[in-house]
Amino acid sequence: MVYALFMILVLLTLGAMWRKHPLQLPLFLLTVAWVLLHVVRDMTTPLTLSF
Amino acid sequence: MARLYLLAAALNVWLLVLILVAAFGVQLILGEPPCPLCVVQRVALMLCALGPLYMLLQARDGALTCRAIAIGSGISILSALVGAAVSTRQVLLHILPVDKGFGSPLFGLHLYTWCLIAFISQIAASGLMLIVATWLKEQPVPWRIANVTAAGFIVIVVANLMSVVAEAGLHWDLPSDPIEYLLFK
Numbered sequence: 001m002v003y004a005l006f007m008i009l010v011l012l013t014l015g016a017m018w019r020k021h022p023l024q025l026p027l028f029l030l031t032v033a034w035v036l037l038h039v040v041r042d043m044t045t046p047l048t049l050s051f
Numbered sequence: 052m053a054r055l056y057l058l059a060a061a062l063n064v065w066l067l068v069l070i071l072v073a074a075f076g077v078q079l080i081l082g083e084p085p086c087p088l089c090v091v092q093r094v095a096l097m098l099c100a101l102g103p104l105y106m107l108l109q110a111r112d113g114a115l116t117c118r119a120i121a122i123g124s125g126i127s128i129l130s131a132l133v134g135a136a137v138s139t140r141q142v143l144l145h146i147l148p149v150d151k152g153f154g155s156p157l158f159g160l161h162l163y164t165w166c167l168i169a170f171i172s173q174i175a176a177s178g179l180m181l182i183v184a185t186w187l188k189e190q191p192v193p194w195r196i197a198n199v200t201a202a203g204f205i206v207i208v209v210a211n212l213m214s215v216v217a218e219a220g221l222h223w224d225l226p227s228d229p230i231e232y233l234l235f236k
Contacts, residue, residue, distance in 0.1 A: 024105075
């Protein structure tokens with residue numbers, strides 16, 4: 001589900017870009033930060049996601 | 052110059068969409084559901100495409116500005132850095148000589164290695180786009196490619212979204228070595 005949420009956030013960001021909404025950059029930054037945190041969590045815990 | 056610039060941005064998006072289509076093709080044709088790190092790399096590719104899409108959408112009903120180019124390139128570079136970190140991690144997980152890697156190789160390299168090449172190329176392309184912006188004249192460009200490009204991008208994101216929902220089912224995370232679609236189990 002978490003990956004589906006990432007993709008929904010990508011679509012929401014695109015929607016905000018389409019409408020030139022002020023939230024376009026905050027939405028993008030939120031998505032990147034969340035993806036990065038997800039990866040860092042994976043890198044700092046025993047192998048769970050990685051294969 | 053502005054028209055050429057927008058053409059380059061559109062090509063950038065279509066290349067990223069093509070990579071996502073190829074990954075999707077490997078998934079469906081070879082029957083190999085993507086692992087969690089593969090899905091994160093796909094998300095990073097989508098985020099990379101938001102950069103040139105930002106430029107295209109900003110220029111849709113006005114001029115292409117240096118501000119839009121700077122923000123769009125920044126979006127791509129940040130996303131590509133995250134993606135490169137993920138691909139590097141996956142490459143390193145399979146670096147030992149006895150390890151055969153995850154999934155089937157494509158043209159001799161595994162998909163995560165191709166992704167690393169794609170992310171590094173994206174950073175280089177964005178850097179080049181920023182330099183070339185020096186010669187840009189901010190003038191209105193009659194250019195209607197943004198809508199078609201955004202539509203193509205939406206199709207591949209929605210396809211991946213449906214695929215990952217089918218793969219994860221109602222679970223928060225994916226299994227590290229997925230072999231089936233949990234939603235249909």
